[in-house]
Amino acid sequence: MRKKIIAANWKMNMTVAETVSFLENFRSHVDEVNGVEIVIAPPFTAIAKLSEMLGGSQKISLGAQNMHFEMSGAFTGEISPAMLRELFVRFVILGHSERRQLFGETDAIVNKKVALALASGLKPIVCVGETLEERDAGKVNEVLETQLRGSLAGVTAEQMQTTVVAYEPVWAIGTGRTASPEQAQEAHAQVRKVLAGLVGETAAKVRIQYGGSVKPNNAASLLGQPDIDGALVGGASLEPHGFAEIIKAAVAK
Numbered sequence: 271m272r273k274k275i276i277a278a279n280w281k282m283n284m285t286v287a288e289t290v291s292f293l294e295n296f297r298s299h300v301d302e303v304n305g306v307e308i309v310i311a312p313p314f315t316a317i318a319k320l321s322e323m324l325g326g327s328q329k330i331s332l333g334a335q336n337m338h339f340e341m342s343g344a345f346t347g348e349i350s351p352a353m354l355r356e357l358f359v360r361f362v363i364l365g366h367s368e369r370r371q372l373f374g375e376t377d378a379i380v381n382k383k384v385a386l387a388l389a390s391g392l393k394p395i396v397c398v399g400e401t402l403e404e405r406d407a408g409k410v411n412e413v414l415e416t417q418l419r420g421s422l423a424g425v426t427a428e429q430m431q432t433t434v435v436a437y438e439p440v441w442a443i444g445t446g447r448t449a450s451p452e453q454a455q456e457a458h459a460q461v462r463k464v465l466a467g468l469v470g471e472t473a474a475k476v477r478i479q480y481g482g483s484v485k486p487n488n489a490a491s492l493l494g495q496p497d498i499d500g501a502l503v504g505g506a507s508l509e510p511h512g513f514a515e516i517i518k519a520a521v522a523k
């Protein structure tokens with residue numbers, strides 16, 4: 271049984287003050303929620319405060335949105351896994367399509383980050399997904415296979431058990447246009463098939479999140495699909511009540 275995992279990707283939103291008021295409000299909504307793993311990935315500047323407020327909470331885990339592929343050194347503007355671990359960060363989102371498209375991250379770079387995250391005791395959330403152009407050209411399976419094989423090269427079956435994959439069709443991110451549950455399920459099945467080629471039976475244990483305009487009103491139908499094990503939520507995770515509604519939709523599944 272794969273425990274559902276719902277993660278908030280706040281992107282470049284939320285000051286420390288906004289983070290504090292979010293958490294105070296959000297906690298009251300998820301007080302009674304059990305059986306779902308909740309992750310919040312705020313901007314780096316809010317991690318320390320959120321970490322202090324969470325105090326090692328088992329219900330809500332801290333995530334980061336990125337990290338560098340070296341432990342330390344002359345890398346101006348970068349953050350290392352050791353810095354994240356010090357603040358009790360448990361998850362790190364890697365290879366998000368915005369990082370790939372706007373900041374030139376390749377599968378090879380994502381792969382180096384995944385390797386270091388795993389070696390550092392962080393759980394990677396590895397993002398893959400096709401553009402609209404690639405979908406229209408019938409290349410979804412091919413793109414997913416290339417991204418997964420490239421990003422996860424060298425990851426062992428044991429490491430894969432602590433790795434989460436997020437399928438995020440680029441055309442659905444921040445557009446309000448969600449993949450239909452059937453489209454998403456088809457892509458998730460393909461992701462699991464590629465994972466089986468990489469790590470055999472362990473693929474059945476890997477959690478695959480869907481991301482791309484997940485909202486309270488579409489979460490239940492997406493999360494009801496057999497290979498959809500959670501959601502990576504951008505816009506709708508900025509509002510405590512709405513984000514809690516998405517989490518509650520996962521509990522019911």
Ligand code: PGA
Nearest residue numbers: 443444482483503504505
């Ligand atoms: P969205 O973002 O929910 O705002 O579409 C999802 C993501 O980019 O992770």
